Amino acid sequence: MKNLIRIARIALTLKKQLFFNLMFNVLGMFFSIFSFAMIIPLLRVIFNSDESFFRNTIAEYQGNVTLNQDSILDFFNYKLAVFSLANGKESTLIYICIFLVSMVFLKNLFTYLSNFYLTNIVHLSVKDIRDNMYQKIIRLPMSFFSDEKKGDLLSRFSADVKEVEISIKATTNAIFKEPFYIIGYLITLTLISIKLTLFILIFLPVAGFVISKISNGLKKRTNQGQIDVGKMMSITEETLYGLRIVKGFNAQSQMIDKYKESNNRLFKVMVGISRRVYIASPVSEFLGVIATAGVLLYGGNLVFAGEIYPDIFIGYLILFSQLITPFKAISKAMYDSSQGISALNRVEEVLFEEETIKSDSKCLNINSFSKEICYSNVGFKYEKDWVLKDINITIKKGQTAALVGHSGSGKTTLADLLIRFYDVQEGEILIDGKNIKNVDLNQLRSLMGVVTQESVLFNDTIFNNIAFGLKKVSKEEVVNASKMANAHGFISKLDNGYETVIGDAGNKLSGGQKQRISIARALLKNPNILILDEATSSLDTASEKAVQEALDHLMKNRTSLVIAHRLSTIQHADIIFVVDNGKIVESGSHEELLIKNNFYKKFIDMQAI
Structure with a gap:
C-alpha cells in the first residue's frame, strides 16, 4: 500500500486533471450500479407472468419509506407493481430495457471521460519526469558522469520511465477509481442482502493476505532487473561508440560473450519477475470463483428458505461478479507499483542528485573581463x-x-x-x-x-x-x-x-x-x-x-x-x-x-x- 500511495503522489500534482478523473469515475460507478441493478426488475417482470403477484405486492405494501434494506426494496417492488399493472408487462419490459440501455450508455460515456483525463494525468506526469531528468542531467557536474555509465542513464530515461508510466496508470485507477466501485457495489449488495454481504466481507481479508504474500520480494527482483537493463544498455552504447576498435582488434566474439552474459543474467531475473506477476491474475480469479461458489451455496440456501427472492439473488450474483473486477485491478496495481517503485527509485537517484556546481542565490554579476x-x-x-x-x-x-x-x-x-x-x-x-x-x-x-x-x-x-x-x-x-x-x-x-x-x-x-x-x-x-x-x-x-x-x-x-x-x-x-x-x-x-x-x-x- 505504501508503494501505491508514493506513486499516487505523482498524480496528485495534477489536481485539476485528477478532479475531473475522480468526478467521472464516481459518475461512472453510479450508472454502472444502476445498469446492473436493472437486471432485478427485468427478471421480476419476466419470471412473474401472473398479475396476481403484482396485486399482492401492492396490497402488502405498508406505505412507509425508511432508510433500511427492507423498506427500500418494498418501495421499489411496489412502484414496479403499480407501473406493470397500469401499463402492462410488455410496456414495462420495454421501459426497463430502454432505461437499462440508457444507464449503460451513460456508464460508458463517463468511463471514457474518466480515461480521457487519466491519459492526461499519466502522460503529463511522465512528460514532467522526463523534462526534470533532462534538466537535471544538464545541470549536474562533470564528476557525476565520471561515476555513472551513459548506458545506465539512458536506461533510466527509457525503460525506468516507461515502468513508472505503467505504474502511474494502474495506481491512479487503484486509488481514485476502483475503491469507489468497490464501496458502491458493497453498499448496493448490503441493501439487497446483509447476510450475503457479511459473508463476502469475511472472505476479503483472506484474499488480500494471499495476494500480498505473492507480491513479497517483487520489488527487490524488479530493482535488480532494472540495474541489469542499465548494464546491458551500457555495453550496447560502448560497442556502438567503439565499433571501429571492436572490429579492428577482432574482438567481436569477446563483446558478444560479454553481452550474452549480461543478457542471460537479465533473462533469469525477468523470468522470475514475470512468473510472479502472471500468477496474480489467475490467483485473484481463483479466489473470486471460491467467493462466488460460497455466495451461491449460502445464497441458494437463503432462496430455499424463502429469505430472498430468486430474481433478487440472481441480480445479487451479477452485481457481485462486477465486484471482482476492481479487486483484480487493485491486486495488479500492487504488482505494478512494486515494479514502478524500483524504477522510480532509480529515476529519483538522478532527480535528487546534489548539484554541487551552481550559481549562489547572492551571486555577483560578471558581464565582462578587463584585467x-x-x-x-x-x-x-x-x-x-x-x-x-x-x-x-x-x-x-x-x-x-x-x-x-x-x-x-x-x-x-x-x-x-x-x-x-x-x-x-x-x-x-x-x-x-x-x-x-x-x-x-x-x-x-x-x-x-x-x-x-x-x-x-x-x-x-x-x-x-x-x-x-x-x-x-x-x-x-x-x-x-x-x-x-x-x-x-x-x-x-x-x-x-x-x-x-x-x-x-x-x-x-x-x-x-x-x-x-x-x-x-x-x-x-x-x-x-x-x-x-x-x-x-x-x-x-x-x-x-x-x-x-x-x-x-x-x-x-x-x-x-x-x-x-x-x-x-x-x-x-x-x-x-x-x-x-x-x-x-x-x-x-x-x-x-x-x-x-x-x-x-x-x-x-x-x-x-
Missing part, C-alpha cells in the same frame, strides 16, 4: 589523491598562456576548473578579483569559448552546429566565422552547404573538418577568454596547418589558455606554465625557459627525438 585571471593556492582532487596542489598562476587580459606537461600532469584539470566543470577544494580562482564560485555561472561561461582535442559535434546541420548555444544568428555571421576558421571552402563544396546534416558526432566529416567547425563555433561566440585543449594534436600535417591558421584568427586580441604538446602551438605564447605532478614547476616565455635548461628544455628535447 586578469588568477589561480591562488589552488588545490584539487577527484577522489583521495591530490591532482593539483599549490597552484599560483596569473594571466593578464590579452595574454596567451600555454600549459605544458606530460599526460596526466593536471593541465586539462586546470582548464576545467576555470570554466567550473569542477570546483577547487583549496584556494580560489579569481577573474578581475571575483571568486568564480561567487559569480553567476551562466555569465561566467558566456565569457569563455572552448575548443577541445575531440571535436564535439551534434547530429544536425553544419549551420546549427556552428550557431550552437546562440540565438538569432544570421547566415552571414555563420559564413564569416567559417571563413576565419578556414571551413567555408569545404562547406560550400558539400551538396547542401551549411544545411548538410553531418551525422552522429559529425562522423561524415574528417578530423580536420570537424575541428574547423568547432573553431568556427568558438569564433562566432566571440568569447573574452579562449580555452584550447590539444586542439591540433590529433591532426595530420595538412589539417594542422589549416586548423592552426584558424586558431591564430581565433586567438588574436583575445585572452587564451592553451594546452598543447606541439612546439608550433606553444612557442609563441606570452607565458608558458610547465605542469608536473600537479604543480607549476616553471614559468616564463619560450626563450626564458630554454635558457633555464630544466623541465621545459627536456620536454622540448623529447619532442625533437
